[in-house]
Amino acid sequence: MKLSKWNYKKHEYEEFDSHAVNPSMYEADLDKVKDCANCGKSFKFGDMYTSRVIHNEMGLGWGVCSSCYEIESNTEELANEELVNSWKLQDENKNDRS
DSSP, X not given: OEEEEEXXXXXXXXXXXXXXXXXXXOOSOTTSEEEOTTTOOEEEGGGOXXXXXXXXXXXXXXXXXXXXXXXXXXXXHHHHHXXXXXXXXXXXXXXXHO
C-alpha cells in the first residue's frame, strides 16, 4: 500500500511502500485488529498510536505500533536538535561578522 511519510530533513512528504494491508486511522471498536502503517504487523487498534510521520492527504496520522511510534519520536527529536543546532551556528556566524 502506498502511503505518505514526512521527511524531516527535506521538510516534505515522500511516498513509501507500506507493508500494511489493513491499516486504519480510526476504529470505534478498539479490539479490532489492524496493521501498523509502518511495519505492517497486526495489533489491536486500541494498542496503537497515531503516527507522527505517516499521514493521509489531510495530515491525519495512520495507526502505528508502539515500536514504530518510539522510532518516529526519536527521529523527530534528533531532527529538531539538528535544526536548533543549525540556528545556533547561524547566529554564531552572524555575531562573528559583526
